[in-house]
Amino acid sequence: MAFDPNDLELRKDPLRFFIELSRNSPSITTFRFASGQEIVFLNHPDLIREVLIERADKFHKSEMTRAFAGGMGHGILVSEGEFWKQQSRLIRPAFHYKRLLGYAEVMSRFTLEMLEEWQDGEVRRIDEDMNALTLRVVAKCMFNVEAKDDREIMHQAIVLGQQVVGRMIHGWFTDPHWTPSLNRAGVRVVRALNDMVQRHIAFRRERGDLGDDLLSMLMEAQQQPGVQMSERQLRDEVLTIITAGLETTANALIWTWYLLDQHPEVKAKLQAEVDALGELPNFENLHRLPYLDQVFKEALRLYPPVWVIGRETVEELELGGMKLPPKTQIVLCQWATHRDPRFFEHPDEFIPERWTAEFEKQLPRGAYFPFSLGPRVCTGQSFATTEFKIIVATTLQRFDLELAQSPQIKPEPNFTLWVGGGLKMRVRARGRS
Numbered sequence: 001m002a003f004d005p006n007d008l009e010l011r012k013d014p015l016r017f018f019i020e021l022s023r024n025s026p027s028i029t030t031f032r033f034a035s036g037q038e039i040v041f042l043n044h045p046d047l048i049r050e051v052l053i054e055r056a057d058k059f060h061k062s063e064m065t066r067a068f069a070g071g072m073g074h075g076i077l078v079s080e081g082e083f084w085k086q087q088s089r090l091i092r093p094a095f096h097y098k099r100l101l102g103y104a105e106v107m108s109r110f111t112l113e114m115l116e117e118w119q120d121g122e123v124r125r126i127d128e129d130m131n132a133l134t135l136r137v138v139a140k141c142m143f144n145v146e147a148k149d150d151r152e153i154m155h156q157a158i159v160l161g162q163q164v165v166g167r168m169i170h171g172w173f174t175d176p177h178w179t180p181s182l183n184r185a186g187v188r189v190v191r192a193l194n195d196m197v198q199r200h201i202a203f204r205r206e207r208g209d210l211g212d213d214l215l216s217m218l219m220e221a222q223q224q225p226g227v228q229m230s231e232r233q234l235r236d237e238v239l240t241i242i243t244a245g246l247e248t249t250a251n252a253l254i255w256t257w258y259l260l261d262q263h264p265e266v267k268a269k270l271q272a273e274v275d276a277l278g279e280l281p282n283f284e285n286l287h288r289l290p291y292l293d294q295v296f297k298e299a300l301r302l303y304p305p306v307w308v309i310g311r312e313t314v315e316e317l318e319l320g321g322m323k324l325p326p327k328t329q330i331v332l333c334q335w336a337t338h339r340d341p342r343f344f345e346h347p348d349e350f351i352p353e354r355w356t357a358e359f360e361k362q363l364p365r366g367a368y369f370p371f372s373l374g375p376r377v378c379t380g381q382s383f384a385t386t387e388f389k390i391i392v393a394t395t396l397q398r399f400d401l402e403l404a405q406s407p408q409i410k411p412e413p414n415f416t417l418w419v420g421g422g423l424k425m426r427v428r429a430r431g432r433s
């Protein structure tokens with residue numbers, strides 16, 4: 001059937017919409033949201049590179065990104081210009097290579113604690129386990145928050161955020177009169193989250209002992225001459241890092257457990273690799289798990305947690321032969337580009353082995369961008385990579401996971417790419433200590 005970008009059934013499924021759009025326009029095209037707003041869609045590595053890397057200063061985050069990030073306020077994800085540079089300079093040291101060593105210990109300890117709760121043969125909601133684990137990790141590593149009550153507040157805020165973003169995406173594609181809004185329950189959750197962050201800031205101020213985490217680094221930076229950072233900004237940065245760091249990594253893990261189940265030969269090969277390690281996975285020995293690295297890259301290709309990126313033009317410019325006025329909204333879609341047969345043979349198949357050094361060398365830069373590229377690349381890329389590898393390798397050394405539900409799983413495009421309906425798996429102890 002001919003592709004009709006206005007077909008309502010197609011619009012109810014934005015993932016299919018973008019695949020169809022990309023197959024019908026190999027480079028640059030436009031489509032309209034239900035409201036009539038025109039969006040430019042890019043689907044060629046040269047143009048993706050131009051926007052993210054080569055002419056990055058000519059593009060800001062899009063209206064869509066700002067709306068996605070609305071509940072987190074105006075943190076690093078959506079700030080621009082000199083202010084973004086200042087915040088980035090303050091936040092990036094928390095992700096420095098040297099710090100990952102300490103974070104990796106926390107990741108390993110919390111994974112082992114989770115596994116201690118798993119009973120041989122039981123069926124678990126693996127999506128809930130991965131969400132709880134990644135929340136615990138990011139809250140501890142970045143903000144030294146361990147209290148269960150605090151984690152519950154963060155969890156509720158994230159669930160709320162997912163509902164709001166889910167409605168937003170549906171509205172953009174299908175409802176000409178749609179406007180974003182937050183109901184009373186939503187307002188309550190956001191307030192609880194604000195109060196929690198304020199409480200932590202006040203507690204540290206009172207004690208006069210800031211500690212060594214990201215929140216402390218930001219609080220200290222507030223005192224530096226020339227640094228402009230209000231209390232509200234501090235709160236927004238905390239919320240941004242928690243949200244950016246939690247759902248993304250959790251979904252990468254959830255999809256990987258699903259993919260491993262569907263590809264027993266890959267799972268067996270990976271199990272053999274983690275068993276041969278002969279010790280607990282840690283920051284120093286992860287390089288001895290090359291197949292895990294290939295699995296990670298391939299899982300992020302097929303199910304990129306950040307499935308779409310938005311930008312808008314700062315000024316009038318020409319892109320791919322089109323003249324774009326200022327504030328033109330632009331979409332780049334990892335979900336579609338990562339499945340493009342021009343760059344990936346058998347694009348819908350899970351083949352970790354494709355990620356050889358030769359393959360990566362010939363892959364055009366801009367055809368694969370799960371963490372984005374250029375100056376606004378994901379701040380947490382190394383953190384997420386370490387966390388993913390430690391959790392998968394540690395779990396696989398001890399447990400075998402098998403799907404305990406229908407394998408027909410529908411990816412749901414939200415703030416990140418979800419496993420629709422959750423993921424039930426049976427966990428079996430592998431008889432190793």
Ligand code: HEM
Binds near residue numbers: 061240246309371381
């Ligand atoms: C597999 C896991 C992850 C994926 C796939 C991912 C992906 C991305 C992508 C695509 C962006 C760019 C978004 C845009 O341009 O609109 C981004 C930005 C960002 N990510 Fe991640 N992310 C992951 C994990 C994390 C973690 C664990 C953290 C922190 C703990 C984090 C913190 C950030 C921050 C702060 C930004 C904003 C950077 C800036 O604009 O300067 N991310 N991430």
